[in-house]
Amino acid sequence: MVISTEGLTFTFGQQKVVKSLSLNVPEGSIYGFLGPNGAGKTTTIKLLLNLLQTQEGNIKIFDKDLRSNRIEILSQIGSLIEQPAIYAHLSGKENLLNRALLLEVPTQRVDDMLKLVHLTDAAHKKAGQYSLGMKQRLGIALALLSDPKLLILDEPTNGLDPNGIIEIRELLIRLVTQHQKTVFISSHLLAEIEKMATHVGIINYGELLFQGSINDLASLSQPLVQIEANNTVDAANLLTRNNFNVTEVNDHHLFATYTSKQQMGEINSLLNKNGYTVYSINKQQKDLEKLFLDITQPA
Numbered sequence: 001m002v003i004s005t006e007g008l009t010f011t012f013g014q015q016k017v018v019k020s021l022s023l024n025v026p027e028g029s030i031y032g033f034l035g036p037n038g039a040g041k042t043t044t045i046k047l048l049l050n051l052l053q054t055q056e057g058n059i060k061i062f063d064k065d066l067r068s069n070r071i072e073i074l075s076q077i078g079s080l081i082e083q084p085a086i087y088a089h090l091s092g093k094e095n096l097l098n099r100a101l102l103l104e105v106p107t108q109r110v111d112d113m114l115k116l117v118h119l120t121d122a123a124h125k126k127a128g129q130y131s132l133g134m135k136q137r138l139g140i141a142l143a144l145l146s147d148p149k150l151l152i153l154d155e156p157t158n159g160l161d162p163n164g165i166i167e168i169r170e171l172l173i174r175l176v177t178q179h180q181k182t183v184f185i186s187s188h189l190l191a192e193i194e195k196m197a198t199h200v201g202i203i204n205y206g207e208l209l210f211q212g213s214i215n216d217l218a219s220l221s222q223p224l225v226q227i228e229a230n231n232t233v234d235a236a237n238l239l240t241r242n243n244f245n246v247t248e249v250n251d252h253h254l255f256a257t258y259t260s261k262q263q264m265g266e267i268n269s270l271l272n273k274n275g276y277t278v279y280s281i282n283k284q285q286k287d288l289e290k291l292f293l294d295i296t297q298p299a
């Protein structure tokens with residue numbers, strides 16, 4: 001595991017904001033750390049980066065205890081929390097050159113990083129004139145200068161337009177698949193994370209509600225058959241009498257638990273035979289957004 005925590009707990013005053021977290025982030029993963037605003041994501045990230053002192057529990061990064069190997073571990077982590085620290089009056093390239101000098105990194109890496117984050121064409125533009133998405137990419141380039149093994153990003157797509165979000169997503173996928181990095185990224189948007197993450201942890205009120213691969217998360221939800229028909233209430237009764245498990249009925253649609261393709265055919269012909277008109281019938285994977293709500297807002 002690149003990151004593993006045990007019983008990680010943190011309290012601000014009286015408020016416990018991180019509760020006994022046991023995170024497991026495998027090497028080479030894009031780990032999506034999901035939770036609504038105020039769930040405790042930033043606090044957890046600050047603990048992982050030793051910006052907050054661990055009060056209870058422990059953190060291992062690269063299989064070493066963070067407390068006793070702080071400098072060695074932190075030198076191999078690149079991070080972006082909130083706004084990237086960028087000098088607005090300097091160009092993107094100058095920002096990177098400055099940091100390269102500070103870190104004693106060969107300046108050749110500056111051009112490599114500009115290329116990696118697709119900012120070569122804007123290298124000489126003042127960073128203050130960059131779009132938000134370009135600033136975030138410059139922030140990621142800064143974080144990558146020292147060639148860290150692990151990248152920790154706190155809501156890097158916040159406030160970006162769809163193109164900006166796609167750029168960041170594609171960049172993170174490149175980092176993992178072509179550059180052997182591990183990425184830990186927090187977000188409150190499940191739809192965004194499901195497009196890139198290999199693993200997911202869901203946190204709410206400081207508690208880890210789910211952790212597993214993206215497939216584990218998807219398989220938690222059973223697919224449904226969505227049927228668009230006339231007279232849905234009567235149609236639903238007919239299906240129930242014929243032992244189909246109807247889960248929801250509204251004016252235009254009814255839903256039943258999906259079991260197989262054959263079952264969809266049977267439903268279709270049963271309804272047709274009994275005089276109903278089926279306008280459409282299809283298999284529907286419960287989307288992860290809804291699943292997230294199910295998990296975070298227990299009935």
Ligand SMILES: Nc1ncnc2c1ncn2[C@@H]1O[C@H](COP(=O)(O)OP(=O)(O)OP(=O)(O)O)[C@@H](O)[C@H]1O
Nearest residue numbers: 012013017035036037038039040041042043044188
């Ligand atoms: N310095 C602080 N002092 C006191 N309480 C704090 C402090 N920082 C955060 N909190 C509280 O801790 C809780 C968790 O905040 P945190 O920023 O970790 O959540 P988050 O999941 O990152 O949310 P967001 O997406 O809004 O940043 C919140 O209730 C917040 O008000």
